[in-house]
Amino acid sequence: MALPPVIARFLPERFAKSSPVVTHVRLQGAIGMGSPLRPGLNFKDVEPLLQRAFSRKGIAAVALSINSPGGSTVQSALIASRIRQLAEKHKVPVLVFCEDVAASGGYWLACAGDEIHADESSIVGSIGVIAASFGFVDALSKLGIERRVHTAGENKSILDPFQPEKEEDVERLLAIQGDVHQAFKALVRSRRAGKLKGDEAELFSGAFWAGREALARGLIDGIGHLHGVLASRFGPKLVLKSITPSSGWMLKRLGFAASAGEGLVDALETRALFRRFGL
Numbered sequence: 260m261a262l263p264p265v266i267a268r269f270l271p272e273r274f275a276k277s278s279p280v281v282t283h284v285r286l287q288g289a290i291g292m293g294s295p296l297r298p299g300l301n302f303k304d305v306e307p308l309l310q311r312a313f314s315r316k317g318i319a320a321v322a323l324s325i326n327s328p329g330g331s332t333v334q335s336a337l338i339a340s341r342i343r344q345l346a347e348k349h350k351v352p353v354l355v356f357c358e359d360v361a362a363s364g365g366y367w368l369a370c371a372g373d374e375i376h377a378d379e380s381s382i383v384g385s386i387g388v389i390a391a392s393f394g395f396v397d398a399l400s401k402l403g404i405e406r407r408v409h410t411a412g413e414n415k416s417i418l419d420p421f422q423p424e425k426e427e428d429v430e431r432l433l434a435i436q437g438d439v440h441q442a443f444k445a446l447v448r449s450r451r452a453g454k455l456k457g458d459e460a461e462l463f464s465g466a467f468w469a470g471r472e473a474l475a476r477g478l479i480d481g482i483g484h485l486h487g488v489l490a491s492r493f494g495p496k497l498v499l500k501s502i503t504p505s506s507g508w509m510l511k512r513l514g515f516a517a518s519a520g521e522g523l524v525d526a527l528e529t530r531a532l533f534r535r536f537g538l
Contacts, residue, residue, distance in 0.1 A: 291331025329363025387465025
């Protein structure tokens with residue numbers, strides 16, 4: 260007689276073979292950004308969770324819940340690459356579930372999955388690169404403040420917000436963005452090979468869509484939620500094992516070393532990223 264999932268969850272795996280086990284990791288927040296009270300996503304903190312999720316013996320799959328508006332391209336690439344390495348090493352399928360938003364770097368993470376599911380109202384896409392700042396060219400002089408900058412290297416102070424914008428500086432930035440965009444597009448083409456629909460100029464324009472439109476464009480594989488999709492796939496005896504940070508990790512992240520001002524800036528940056536998608 261099969262054991263109820265509630266009981267099987269707490270028994271050694273050899274006694275619960277009749278209940279398929281799926282490990283679950285939540286990836287939430289801006290990527291590479293955060294504050295002591297609002298942790299972001301970065302490779303250093305996420306990688307141990309992924310290791311635990313994939314290393315559990317006898318699992319049927321790893322499920323990832325993603326709720327991220329993006330952030331650091333490098334951290335997105337590091338995390339997504341590690342997911343694929345572990346999936347191939349352990350020969351375990353990866354099922355991704357988009358929540359409020361999986362856009363920009365959040366969609367980069369989603370592409371690490373073998374399947375991507377989303378809610379009808381999830382925001383998906385934004386395959387592009389952005390850099391934004393302000394110009395304060397006249398602000399200091401009006402306040403009677405003299406700014407002094409000394410550099411070794413003629414390009415060390417490019418895009419300084421307190422100096423007039425230079426055409427050559429903008430061209431340099433756009434060239435870098437173009438390289439990063441090409442890497443993003445190559446990843447999406449590779450991971451969504453044979454599934455993308457429509458004009459690539461639109462798909463890779465930085466535009467984003469709600470769930471149904473994302474599905475129509477092949478950016479996701481289905482409309483559905485974590486528990487419903489997993490129950491349909493693995494049956495009612497499924498045991499879902501959440502992989503969460505240890506309390507020591509949380510206490511470290513909640514440490515009081517960072518200043519309140521830095522925390523406020525991080526929180527504002529994170530909020531601005533989410534607001535780009537109406538959230």
